[in-house]
Amino acid sequence: MSNDMIKQENVRNFSIIAHIDHGKSTLADRILEKTKALTDREMKEQFLDAMDLERERGITIKLNAVQLRYESQHTGEDYLFHLIDTPGHVDFTYEVSRSLAACDGVILVVDAAQGIEAQTLANLYLALDNDLEIIPVINKVDLPAADPEGVSKEIEDLLGVTSDEVLWASAKAGKGINEILEAIVHRVPAPEGNPDDPLKALIFDSLYDPYRGVIASISVKEGTVKVGQRIRMMQTGKEFEVNELGVFNPKPTAKDQLTVGDVGFLTASIKNVSDSRVGDTITSANKPAAEPLPGYKKLNPMVFCGLFPVDASNYNDLREALERLELNDSSLQYEAETSQALGFGFRCGFLGLLHMEIIQERIEREFGIQMITTAPSVIYEVESVDGEEFTVDNPSLMPDPQSIKEVREPFVNATIMVPNEYVGSVMEICQKKRGTFQDMEYLDDNRVNITYEIPLSEIVYDFFDQLKSQTKGYASFDYELEGYKASNLVKMDIWLNGDTIDALSFIVHRDFAFERGKAITHKLKDLIPRQQFEVPVQAAIGNKIVARSTIKAMRKNVLAKCYGGDITRKRKLLEKQKEGKKRMKMVGSVEVPQEAFMAVLEMDTDND
Amino acid sequence: MISSVYIHIPFCQQICHYCDFTKFFYNKELADQYLDALDREIEEEVGKNQMYMRTIFVGGGTPTALNYTQLEQLLKTISESFDVENCEEYTFEANPGEFDEKKLALLKYYGVNRISFGVQVFDDQMLEKLGRNHRVKDVYDNLRHFEKLDFENVSVDLIYGLPGQTVEHFQRTVDEAIRLDLPHYSSYSLQIEPKTVFYQRHKKGKLHKPMEDDEAQMYELLVRDMEYNGVHQYEISNFAKPGFESKHNLTYWNNDYYYGFGSGAHGYLPGKRTVNIRPLPQYIKKAMEDGKPILHEEPIHQKERIEEQMFLGLRKAEGVSKSVFQDRFGRSLSSLYQEELDYLKQKEWIEESGDFIRITPQGRLFGNNVFQEFLLEDEKLQD
Numbered sequence: 001m002s003n004d005m006i007k008q009e010n011v012r013n014f015s016i017i018a019h020i021d022h023g024k025s026t027l028a029d030r031i032l033e034k035t036k037a038l039t040d041r042e043m044k045e046q047f048l049d050a051m052d053l054e055r056e057r058g059i060t061i062k063l064n065a066v067q068l069r070y071e072s073q074h075t076g077e078d079y080l081f082h083l084i085d086t087p088g089h090v091d092f093t094y095e096v097s098r099s100l101a102a103c104d105g106v107i108l109v110v111d112a113a114q115g116i117e118a119q120t121l122a123n124l125y126l127a128l129d130n131d132l133e134i135i136p137v138i139n140k141v142d143l144p145a146a147d148p149e150g151v152s153k154e155i156e157d158l159l160g161v162t163s164d165e166v167l168w169a170s171a172k173a174g175k176g177i178n179e180i181l182e183a184i185v186h187r188v189p190a191p192e193g194n195p196d197d198p199l200k201a202l203i204f205d206s207l208y209d210p211y212r213g214v215i216a217s218i219s220v221k222e223g224t225v226k227v228g229q230r231i232r233m234m235q236t237g238k239e240f241e242v243n244e245l246g247v248f249n250p251k252p253t254a255k256d257q258l259t260v261g262d263v264g265f266l267t268a269s270i271k272n273v274s275d276s277r278v279g280d281t282i283t284s285a286n287k288p289a290a291e292p293l294p295g296y297k298k299l300n301p302m303v304f305c306g307l308f309p310v311d312a313s314n315y316n317d318l319r320e321a322l323e324r325l326e327l328n329d330s331s332l333q334y335e336a337e338t339s340q341a342l343g344f345g346f347r348c349g350f351l352g353l354l355h356m357e358i359i360q361e362r363i364e365r366e367f368g369i370q371m372i373t374t375a376p377s378v379i380y381e382v383e384s385v386d387g388e389e390f391t392v393d394n395p396s397l398m399p400d401p402q403s404i405k406e407v408r409e410p411f412v413n414a415t416i417m418v419p420n421e422y423v424g425s426v427m428e429i430c431q432k433k434r435g436t437f438q439d440m441e442y443l444d445d446n447r448v449n450i451t452y453e454i455p456l457s458e459i460v461y462d463f464f465d466q467l468k469s470q471t472k473g474y475a476s477f478d479y480e481l482e483g484y485k486a487s488n489l490v491k492m493d494i495w496l497n498g499d500t501i502d503a504l505s506f507i508v509h510r511d512f513a514f515e516r517g518k519a520i521t522h523k524l525k526d527l528i529p530r531q532q533f534e535v536p537v538q539a540a541i542g543n544k545i546v547a548r549s550t551i552k553a554m555r556k557n558v559l560a561k562c563y564g565g566d567i568t569r570k571r572k573l574l575e576k577q578k579e580g581k582k583r584m585k586m587v588g589s590v591e592v593p594q595e596a597f598m599a600v601l602e603m604d605t606d607n608d
Numbered sequence: 609m610i611s612s613v614y615i616h617i618p619f620c621q622q623i624c625h626y627c628d629f630t631k632f633f634y635n636k637e638l639a640d641q642y643l644d645a646l647d648r649e650i651e652e653e654v655g656k657n658q659m660y661m662r663t664i665f666v667g668g669g670t671p672t673a674l675n676y677t678q679l680e681q682l683l684k685t686i687s688e689s690f691d692v693e694n695c696e697e698y699t700f701e702a703n704p705g706e707f708d709e710k711k712l713a714l715l716k717y718y719g720v721n722r723i724s725f726g727v728q729v730f731d732d733q734m735l736e737k738l739g740r741n742h743r744v745k746d747v748y749d750n751l752r753h754f755e756k757l758d759f760e761n762v763s764v765d766l767i768y769g770l771p772g773q774t775v776e777h778f779q780r781t782v783d784e785a786i787r788l789d790l791p792h793y794s795s796y797s798l799q800i801e802p803k804t805v806f807y808q809r810h811k812k813g814k815l816h817k818p819m820e821d822d823e824a825q826m827y828e829l830l831v832r833d834m835e836y837n838g839v840h841q842y843e844i845s846n847f848a849k850p851g852f853e854s855k856h857n858l859t860y861w862n863n864d865y866y867y868g869f870g871s872g873a874h875g876y877l878p879g880k881r882t883v884n885i886r887p888l889p890q891y892i893k894k895a896m897e898d899g900k901p902i903l904h905e906e907p908i909h910q911k912e913r914i915e916e917q918m919f920l921g922l923r924k925a926e927g928v929s930k931s932v933f934q935d936r937f938g939r940s941l942s943s944l945y946q947e948e949l950d951y952l953k954q955k956e957w958i959e960e961s962g963d964f965i966r967i968t969p970q971g972r973l974f975g976n977n978v979f980q981e982f983l984l985e986d987e988k989l990q991d
Contacts, residue, residue: 530820532955532974532977552820552821554820554974555820555821555823555824555973556820556823556824556827556973556974557973557974557975557976557977558844558972558973558974558975558976559799559975559976560795560796560797560799560827560844560845565614565860565866565868565873565874565875565876566874566883567860567874567876567881567916567920568874568881568883568906570919571912571915571916571919571983573976574919574976574979574980574983575980575983577976577977577980578980578983581980
């Protein structure tokens with residue numbers, strides 16, 4: 001077996017971190033090529049991004065670890081590399097931190113034209129938290145707009161390194177790759193740990209396979225794991241027997257055992273990813289370790305929304321789809337929800353907005369279920385006048401204003417990095433979003449790091465879109481949960497034709513209530529097609545109407561023309577209309593299209 | 609069994625901005641070739657034995673865009689294949705200002721007994737905006753020709769819902785049209801169709817139709833004023849004095865068969881609806897080759913026939929006859945549509961009267977909503 005021939009001191013476990021589009025995947029591909037992990041024919045562009053959706057969005061969602069062999073040109077010795085891929089989005093911060101915990105070093109890729117971005121920093125801090133060796137690489141140095149010297153200066157200031165520690169590369173052109181590989185050999189430390197100690201293996205990814213159960217990606221930190229061994233998950237206490245062990249090189253290759261420094265996979269007839277949680281420590285059931293590896297967190301969803309099938313008969317299909325997705329995604333939560341307006345559906349919890357979008361898209365794409373999605377919401381903490389405390393993740397369930405003593409909402413610490421000239425616009429957006437200024441720091445002559453404390457619910461609305469458009473896409477943005485604080489919040493209900501539409505209720509700060517009420521009634525008037533009768537659209541707080549508009553009754557819908565006997569065309573038109581009607585949801589007596597349920601999200605943009 | 613025929617003449621002196629029918633700028637050589645091809649197509653299908661036809665309709669384009677010789681060739685083709693003498697209704701479309709007494713006399717000589725006259729709107733400025741060639745004065749000149757040559761059965765076409773048109777403006781057009789005291793009127797709301805000048809302008813946001821409420825008002829005043837003057841609405845868009853209802857148009861609404869000849873023409877034959885090749889060179893080539901310039905045939909099964917019986921029949925004021933339905937399809941109308949009938953009756957969009965199910969004036973405004981109820985689910989016919 002290959003790793004038997006290579007000493008533990010010649011093992012290097014590392015990861016690549018970068019901002020989106022700074023070239024992480026291309027660099028990974030070049031490393032795979034150079035280490036001859038793949039034949040040219042196997043070498044597809046961006047090998048590590050396996051899922052279609054990931055590839056389309058250019059985002060890595062699922063982690064992968066690849067075992068590579070490298071013969072150093074300096075030492076002449078063979079090295080065993082484990083390249084651990086990390087997801088690149090703020091919603092998956094925890095998963096990034098766990099995959100980094102599986103490593104001993106990271107390659108920090110920074111775009112030579114863009115410089116350091118908020119996300120680069122966020123990931124860098126995670127790497128520093130894990131006490132990893134950092135190899136900074138400036139990528140795309142051959143771009144016309146590249147400023148490698150300037151970016152190098154940024155990095156030197158930030159990390160306290162010298163300019164000769166910063167490598168220059170063009171992953172696309174294959175330049176500078178050898179230097180990176182040698183730096184991995186010389187600068188990334190070998191894994192410590194004793195193969196004879198009690199087993200400690202970190203789970204940094206968990207994937208469900210219908211034939212083999214959960215496939216856990218593991219990094220062995222202490223001891224040795226063998227096929228047939230009885231293992232225990234230290235957080236959940238669940239025990240299993242190891243069926244399979246192996247590594248990806250990059251094809252899955254079976255092994256009898258994995259030992260300190262090895263990064264590979266494990267299966268053990270685990271039926272559900274929640275029994276094999278990312279961050280948990282696997283130990284031996286017979287000779288357990290005293291302590292688990294540090295850093296485990298149970299992930300809690302931050303953003304919630306309702307998912308309802310357009311066609312009520314698809315309810316069970318939707319449940320099945322969620323069950324299937326949950327097998328692979330322990331951070332996805334759902335429970336049955338009944339809406340008066342939308343019927344039977346599910347209240348679902350997600351790590352963030354991207355996570356939510358991905359799940360929605362997968363349900364529609366992979367399971368072919370048409371859904372109505374309600375606007376996302378956060379979890380509110382409510383204290384009632386009689387002292388009772390509870391949480392609300394569904395705006396329609398927020399109690400009446402009279403019975404509430406206090407409502408608390410989650411706040412995040414938002415870090416926005418932006419060129420000097422956009423500081424004003426960024427601050428304006430943050431103020432409008434109820435942000436409180438925290439700090440402003442000049443990274444160099446031009447780049448500014450601004451931090452604000454902002455309610456998460458405002459981020460969930462169109463914050464990022466506004467930020468992008470107001471800064472011509474130059475701002476980069478990251479956030480972390482800060483905690484709960486009391487806010488002057490009220491529930492706004494929307495009445496269509498006199499009926500409250502629970503799925504359209506939302507929570508709003510009292511100071512913005514009037515303005516938002518006006519905006520949403522106006523917006524709904526345009527989004528909901530004329531019905532056969534006049535439909536009043538009202539926004540109300542409790543029983544008090546704060547805004548109103550009217551959808552006029554449809555007056556006429558008939559095709560007058562005869563088309564010289566072209567009846568086929570007439571038929572097609574009727575069929576199309578009938579089909580269009582199916583895609584709308586009957587809410588009480590009113591037909592409402594999907595866009596209407598998302599209207600609350602876009603209100604602010606229209607107000608400008 | 610097939611006793612109606614539509615013949616398409618795709619030539620125009622000028623192309624209207626809203627028209628999406630098959631049409632080409634008039635060109636003498638092309639028109640000559642076309643008439644030969646058309647003759648070939650008709651002969652291939654029906655021979656030259658003066659077959660009986662209850663109705664013949666020659667439309668376009670503009671049939672009157674042909675020159676005198678060509679027009680005569682067309683009329684000859686038609687009278688060789690069809691028994692024009694015993695034809696109950698033989699209509700030619702004609703555009704104001706595009707024909708003279710001489711052409712009209714030719715039509716009369718060859719048995720044409722009805723003119724469908726493309727007046728559109730009584731306003732020169734608006735005619736210009738539509739890309740029409742004629743002016744209001746031409747209408748009155750031609751009307752004198754009709755009278756002189758004793759064309760009694762004349763129908764006027766009007767368009768409403770034009771860009772910039774107000775309710776009052778359309779009222780004036782209706783008033784003026786009614787003053788002509790003709791036996792038949794058709795009035796269509798402007799549809800903005802792809803591949804037209806209007807569509808391009810509309811897409812760029814440079815063209816606006818009147819508001820839905822105004823358009824509904826236009827339709828309502830049209831129906832009201834026609835009725836008041838003894839011109840009855842016998843179909844969504846068609847109005848006639850008693851006895852002058854267009855027999856040819858009723859062929860469509862009665863779901864009866866008809867031939868369709870010429871480029872882009874639609875036909876309805878037992879079991880299929882057909883559409884001919886649209887581009888002229890291809891049409892001509894194929895017609896000259898084998899006399900069958902058909903682009904596409906759409907099979908019409910029992911399901912489609914039943915649906916069409918309903919959504920076409922309900923366009924007529926008299927509605928759909930339950931006994932005719934029973935005779936045609938061997939089952940009762942209510943066995944298929946009871947639920948839909950109940951729903952539509954409850955909305956007061958249809959009513960039942962004796963043997964007929966008919967659309968109400970209110971339902972007529974929402975015709976598409978009514979018609980689409982009669983599209984069948986695939987399983988429905990099995991029980």
